[in-house]
Amino acid sequence: MEGITLCVGLAAAALVLLLPPRYGILVFLAVLLCYPDYLRIMVFGCTVSAGRLVVITLLTRCLLDEQLRHGFRWTKLDTLVIAADAVYMLAFCCNHADSLTAGIKYQSGAMVDTTFAYFASRLIINDRAVLVRLVKAAAIVLVIMAFLGAFEAVTTISPYKGLLKYHFYADRSLGIVLFQDQEVLVGHGHEARLGFFRAQGPHGHPIIFGASFVLFLPLVWKLFSHTRWKSLRAPVCGAIVVGGASSVSSTPFTGVFAVLAGLAFERFERWGKQLFVLFILSCVFLEFYTDRPHFYYVFLGRLSIQPNTGYARGRLIDEALKHFPEYWLTGYGSDPGWGQEVSGTTFTDVTVNYVALAVKHGVFGLLAYLAIVFNLLFSLWRKYRRSVETFDRNICWALIVSIAVTVVLDLGVTPFGVLPSLYSIVFGIGGSVTSPDFNRQYVLSDTPDLLAASAA
8 A cells, every 4th residue: 555655645746736836735635635644655764644745745835936935924823833843842852862863753744744734724825715715625525525424334334444454553662652643543443333333434533534524614604605606505514514423423523513603603702701701600610519520521521422431531631630740841752651540441542632732742832732722713803803894704703613623622532643734724724814914915996806716
């Protein structure tokens, strides 16, 4: 399969070089959503997926494009992204001083998945028409994946099923394979749940497969109303929901619920502060007046299809708080050894991203990630309140919901495989939309032509 992965990656990279960047990012997105990330090759001692080949080519193509370079304006969010990478790399070097070269290679691969995807999106998504084209392409691919996922959930038959035996295994002797690595997690077979089988799709893991649908659902719902495809908005979004549900996983289910709540909340956004205060008071009440150990057990248990999985996440948070003095500065850098206490296993299944970030990179790694997320949310909120055009307000609200969904998903999974890249694309879109240069080449008199271009 190494030869096929190399051919797919090179063919997609060639398309990226031949096409304008606004179409190249569509190729990158299609590769992420359709080709298994666990099929990798070794290049100079580094693991390379088809998606990594494509995003490296795409970002290089963007940097060579004079128009994109001159139209790019550096923002605070870009600084936070680079600062987060520096924090992660420093923590990695501290924890893997005995295998420094291997550690740098490992973390550099993670930077390709995230930072390269982020800046490619920042450079390319510079106006409404390009954004709408990306959302339409994502919708087409997700609808196809949804049909495959639904069929797999009923029959266990999938065109990707036979590829799992070829998935990449890292050399554990290097000492840098962490407790929550995709090389360990993919290909667990089809677990039966609620009368269906948990579809894995091309990603080899049901939670990652389901979460890939949820991220783009708000954008499809909001932006399809501004295209000629607006009559297809409901069936397309319905198919995307079915695709997420085909994983039969609590995390995507919770993500869909968060999307529906976020879209509905727009009508009551003026009550946001009051509802936030009410939420905090509810947490305080649950902490002191329920029979559960802590308030988060209630939320995690109620939002899980199988309550025991929610309780396991609650115990994981308990262990993270108990051992905080041991890892707060640079993290453990390896399995923290909480497996027996959390789930009775020999390895620690860290299924909460916030805990994983702290355990991997220390408290500064966690704060760096949260700074990116909340900077985006506040920037999009300010732009939403200041925008006068319905189109701009819909874009901002859809992105607010999508990024809020990542906050919810992070409570149920540590992103791996394609999910970090999908996160980074959404973050990059948010960074572009909040940039002063977004849609810069248009003035108000050009708006009708812009809408026509978006609908094409």
